[in-house]
Amino acid sequence: MITGAEIMVKCLQAEGVDTVFGYPGATICPFYDALYDSDLHHVLVRQEQNAAHAASGYARARMKPGVCVATSGPGATNLITGIATAHMDSIPMIAITGQVRSDLLGSDSFQEADITGACEPFTKHTYLVKQTEDLPRIFKEAFHIAATGRPGPVLIDIPMDIQTNSIESFEYPETVDIKGYKPNIKGHSVQVKKAAELIKNAKRPIIVSGGGVLSSGAKLKLQKFAENTQIPILSTMMGIGVIPSDHPLYLGMLGTHGRRCANKALHETDLAIVCGARLGDRAIAAPDQMGNTTKIIHIDIDPAEIGKNVKVDIPIVGDMNNVLKNLIDEIGDYKVKDEWDAEIKDLKAHYQNKITTFDGYVEPRTLIGNLSSMLKAKAILCADVGQNQIWCANNFRIREGRFFTTGGMGTMGYSIPAAIGAKLGLKKRDVVVVCGDGSFQMGMNELSTIVQENLNIKIIVMRNYRLGMVRELQDHNYNCRHAATILNDVPDIVALAKAYGIDSAEVSSNEDAEQYINKIVESDKPFVLVCRVHPDTPSIL
Amino acid sequence: MKYTLSILVENQAGVLSKISGMFSRRGFNIDSLAVGVTNDPTVSRITVVTDCDEHMVEQIEKQLNKVIPVIKVRRLVEGEFISRELSLIKVHCPQAKRFEIIKIAEMNHANVVDVSNSTITLEYCETAEKTETLIDLLKPYGIREMVQTGTVAIDKGKAGIRV
Ligand SMILES: Cc1ncc(C[n+]2csc(CCOP(=O)(O)OP(=O)(O)O)c2C)c(N)n1
Ligand SMILES: [Mg+2]
Numbered sequence: 001m002i003t004g005a006e007i008m009v010k011c012l013q014a015e016g017v018d019t020v021f022g023y024p025g026a027t028i029c030p031f032y033d034a035l036y037d038s039d040l041h042h043v044l045v046r047q048e049q050n051a052a053h054a055a056s057g058y059a060r061a062r063m064k065p066g067v068c069v070a071t072s073g074p075g076a077t078n079l080i081t082g083i084a085t086a087h088m089d090s091i092p093m094i095a096i097t098g099q100v101r102s103d104l105l106g107s108d109s110f111q112e113a114d115i116t117g118a119c120e121p122f123t124k125h126t127y128l129v130k131q132t133e134d135l136p137r138i139f140k141e142a143f144h145i146a147a148t149g150r151p152g153p154v155l156i157d158i159p160m161d162i163q164t165n166s167i168e169s170f171e172y173p174e175t176v177d178i179k180g181y182k183p184n185i186k187g188h189s190v191q192v193k194k195a196a197e198l199i200k201n202a203k204r205p206i207i208v209s210g211g212g213v214l215s216s217g218a219k220l221k222l223q224k225f226a227e228n229t230q231i232p233i234l235s236t237m238m239g240i241g242v243i244p245s246d247h248p249l250y251l252g253m254l255g256t257h258g259r260r261c262a263n264k265a266l267h268e269t270d271l272a273i274v275c276g277a278r279l280g281d282r283a284i285a286a287p288d289q290m291g292n293t294t295k296i297i298h299i300d301i302d303p304a305e306i307g308k309n310v311k312v313d314i315p316i317v318g319d320m321n322n323v324l325k326n327l328i329d330e331i332g333d334y335k336v337k338d339e340w341d342a343e344i345k346d347l348k349a350h351y352q353n354k355i356t357t358f359d360g361y362v363e364p365r366t367l368i369g370n371l372s373s374m375l376k377a378k379a380i381l382c383a384d385v386g387q388n389q390i391w392c393a394n395n396f397r398i399r400e401g402r403f404f405t406t407g408g409m410g411t412m413g414y415s416i417p418a419a420i421g422a423k424l425g426l427k428k429r430d431v432v433v434v435c436g437d438g439s440f441q442m443g444m445n446e447l448s449t450i451v452q453e454n455l456n457i458k459i460i461v462m463r464n465y466r467l468g469m470v471r472e473l474q475d476h477n478y479n480c481r482h483a484a485t486i487l488n489d490v491p492d493i494v495a496l497a498k499a500y501g502i503d504s505a506e507v508s509s510n511e512d513a514e515q516y517i518n519k520i521v522e523s524d525k526p527f528v529l530v531c532r533v534h535p536d537t538p539s540i541l
Numbered sequence: 542m543k544y545t546l547s548i549l550v551e552n553q554a555g556v557l558s559k560i561s562g563m564f565s566r567r568g569f570n571i572d573s574l575a576v577g578v579t580n581d582p583t584v585s586r587i588t589v590v591t592d593c594d595e596h597m598v599e600q601i602e603k604q605l606n607k608v609i610p611v612i613k614v615r616r617l618v619e620g621e622f623i624s625r626e627l628s629l630i631k632v633h634c635p636q637a638k639r640f641e642i643i644k645i646a647e648m649n650h651a652n653v654v655d656v657s658n659s660t661i662t663l664e665y666c667e668t669a670e671k672t673e674t675l676i677d678l679l680k681p682y683g684i685r686e687m688v689q690t691g692t693v694a695i696d697k698g699k700a701g702i703r704v
Contacts, residue, residue: 116555120562125609128555145609179551179704180612304603307596 001166004132005034008096008163011139012040014172017067019043019058019424021051023078025071027111028098030163043424043453046445048075050417052082052153053443056091057421060404061380061429063217065092065146066421072098073111076157077118081411083153084122088408089238090211092151094142095119099128099159116157124152132165136172144176149183150302151215183301187318187326195273195297195314196330202271202295204340205231208254208283211238211407212276212300218320219243222275225328230336231273232344234262236283237393237407239276245372245397251348255283257390257540261351265344274298274312276320278305280408299323353394358534362513364391364462367531368434370510371460372397374517375430380404380422384415384435384443387468390539392434401429413442416459420446423455430521433459437487438467447500447528456524458517461493463506464533472539497528504528543572544598545617545624545694547702548587551610552578559608560587569593569601573626573669575691584612584704588624588693590669615702617694624694627666629654630676633683634661642682649675660685668692 002010008031012020019041024032035042045051048070055066070079076097086093099105100112116126125145127138135158142154199205213222219242226233226249233243234254243250252259254266266272266284272294277283298305298312299320306315316323357363368391372379383392383405396403404422406414415433423431435443440461450457462468471485497504503525507513513531520527550556557576564571572590579586591601598616605614617624630651634642639661646653646663649671655662665675669692676684695701 117558120559121566130554178609180606181609302607304600304607308600308603 001168002170003030003034003164003166004135004158005030005163007132007135007167007170008139008158009034009038009040010170011136011172012067013038015139015143016064020067020069021045021054021058021421022069023048023051023071023075025073025075025098025111027072027100027160028069028075028096030160031069031096031098031158041424043420043449045417045420045449048078049082049413050420050443050446050449052079052086052093052095053411053414053417054421054424055093055095056082056086056089057382057404057418058425059086059091059093059421060402060418061422061425063215065094065143067094067096069096070098071111072100072115073113076113076115080118080122083119083155085406085409085411085414086153087122087124089406090151090215090408091153092146093153094146095123095153095155097155097157098163099157101161102130102159103161105159116155119155122153123155126155126157128157129159129162132162132167135162136170140173141176141178145178145181149181150212150300184303184317185301185319185322187299187316187323189326191314191316192323192326192330195316196327198271198295198297198314199229199231199273199331200334203337204269204343205271205273205336206265206269207231207233208236208266208272208274208277208279209233209239209242210236210275210277213239213242213320214276216276216301216320218276218324221321221324221328225324228328229331229334230341232265234266236277237405240393240403241398241401244399251344253393256285257282257393259351259394261347264347264351268343269294271295271297275324276300279309281309282407284310358537360508360532361534361537362507362510362531364388364531364533364537365395367510367513368392368395369397370514371432371517372399374514374521375401375432377401379430379432380419380426382415382419382422382431382433384433384439385410385412385469386436386439387464387472387537387539388434388436388439388462390469391462394540412439415439416443416446416450419457420449420453420455423457424453431457433457435459435461436468437461437463437465437493440493444496447497447502450526451501455526457526458520459526459528461528461530462533463493463530464535464537465489466535468535468537469539471535493528493530502526502528504530506530506532508532542594543590543592545622545692546589546591546602546605547615547617547694548589548605549579549612549702549704550585550587551612552583552585553610556585556610557587559610560605563604563608564601567600567604569597569604573691575693577693581704588691590692612704613702617696621700622694622696624668624692625666626669626672626692627664627690628672629662629664629688630679630684631660631662631686632679633659633685635659638682642679645675645678649678651675
């Protein structure tokens with residue numbers, strides 16, 4: 001005989017899970033009790049939202065679903081922001097929640113919350129388990145749904161009695177058969193041919209690359225496609241890292257907070273090849289931002305994204321790897337026209353950023369620009385939300401590493417827990433957090449997790465004593481009325497970090513900051529570096 | 542324009558709320574919705590009538606296909622399907638008017654299913670348009686109460702939706 005809780009552990013093991021992030025409570029105790037005897041590594045976060053963010057960081061690092069666990073009621077509702085963030089960012093995740101006993105369901109019993117109902121809009125699918133026998137099938141399906149097609153979170157809500165009941169034996173299904181879920185990964189060959197024709201006839205083509213290129217592992221294919229054809233690349237925020245930032249074909253991030261040369265190029269292009277990007281309102285505020293004669297090829301695994309935000313001439317539904325491979329073959333040795341090449345070079349040169357500095361403060365864009373060279377080539381940078389995020393997105397010179405941030409949801413407090421997940425997923429990588437002083441205070445409870453797990457994570461806090469990005473918005477749109485965007489000077493972040501047992505220092509010049517960074521990257525201990533930033537430092541130029 | 546969608550779904554708890562939630566969350570309009578099991582007891586069939594433009598109905602179809610328990614979605618082609626809705630219409634009917642109302646019922650192929658001193662209840666199974674016509678004819682007598690199912694629809698001839 002085997003209990004439901006033991007089955008849950010076995011299912012996770014069968015899926016090759018080695019780490020889960022969670023926080024216990026009464027209704028998930030049977031599972032934790034079974035976990036206690038297993039070799040699965042459980043990471044005790046300090047708030048459930050961070051279990052989901054950590055699972056997200058882990059998922060992005062390992063390119064497979066991250067797992068988070070919470071108890072029923074408040075534990076489950078605390079997870080929601082993290083689940084919703086993963087949903088908007090298309091991150092594969094399994095969220096497991098305890099639930100009150102089946103016979104109490106629907107009676108508003110203690111710590112009962114309709115979490116499957118609440119998470120409906122924020123998940124790819126949800127399960128409320130009705131009998132212990134169903135657990136293996138449901139876990140198998142959940143992992144399959146989370147990881148295939150367009151990735152996303154799947155929630156499994158498991159009443160306590162389902163965890164404690166026993167059944168005869170455990171058998172993990174080898175295959176799944178979900179009638180209504182068969183993602184199309186091939187990419188229609190006729191469409192690919194048409195796309196190739198359009199590209200060959202374009203005068204000023206451009207590639208717009210999103211997170212889908214990274215999550216499908218098609219980064220190198222995209223680079224090859226671009227290099228073969230010499231078509232320049234823009235990326236969305238989620239797509240940063242599809243190509244090294246210093247690559248001659250890379251023009252930077254597009255959109256509201258993007259680089260001007262990127263937006264300008266988008267305006268000039270006559271053919272946008274959109275790869276794994278949904279072109280949300282932050283990327284393309286209005287569809288007419290592109291010329292109205294601009295043609296669009298849209299490649300995505302999710303047919304519902306094609307034609308949703310912008311009108312598309314050639315839709316191609318399929319896995320990015322397959323489609324790009326076929327497109328590369330189909331296009332042969334075509335290269336973009338020299339005039340466009342020259343125009344792009346001009347654009348890049350013309351829109352060089354000129355940065356104004358403030359004496360006695362760290363200039364964050366310059367610091368971020370130099371950060372990459374102080375780290376190993378494969379470093380992972382986790383950026384939070386706010387001006388700090390934009391500084392990172394536009395200035396971090398990514399090489400072979402990764403850039404983790406929440407572009408879809410923009411959830412403050414993401415970076416520290418995401419870094420925890422990333423580090424536990426890829427222990428040998430340099431993992432660095434850049435956050436604001438506001439967002440730091442939304443994630444700082446996880447400093448104790450960092451210490452408990454003995455993680456070498458370096459945290460750079462951009463201390464402008466402001467909710468900088470909102471304050472900037474108030475400067476532009478609300479007549480400089482800074483309602484509720486001024487942070488006071490507590491806590492003393494250096495003292496706070498030290499209270500957690502993490503070494504820390506505050507700096508107010510780029511020289512000092514770089515000196516510290518060069519020193520701390522040598523150590524295998526975590527560090528919090530507080531950089532004083534002038535509140536008038538803009539997000540972009 | 543009105544579009545009629547046939548949706549095959551897995552016959553399990555919570556599916557209807559997943560679908561109706563998706564409609565309301567994305568601001569898609571529902572004119573009518575009917576659900577019932579099919580000849581395969583593991584599969585239910587939902588008929589949705591929606592009033593929108595071509596772009597929107599495409600979005601609806603795509604989003605429906607993303608709901609995991611949705612097996613298949615089919616947009617029925619105008620003029621090439623049969624649709625019906627069932628109505629029970631209770632009309633104010635003093636004895637003096639009874640004959641007149643029965644005559645209207647007969648002419649429209651509605652059935653009289655209940656009669657009292659002051660009311661008469663008709664059962665009508667027809668398309669939404671014909672139902673509207675009948676209701677217009679009955680309105681002058683005073684409709685006391687009325688209940689309707691959503692539209693159900695099926696392709697004419699060999700065409701259809703299968704798992
Ligand atoms: C959870 C959450 N609450 C509110 C916001 C709105 N918001 C966006 S940026 C920002 C300010 C962030 O301040 P800080 O972390 O100090 O970063 P800065 O902009 O100063 O670099 C706020 C409040 C948000 N994105 N997420
Ligand atoms: Mg700040």
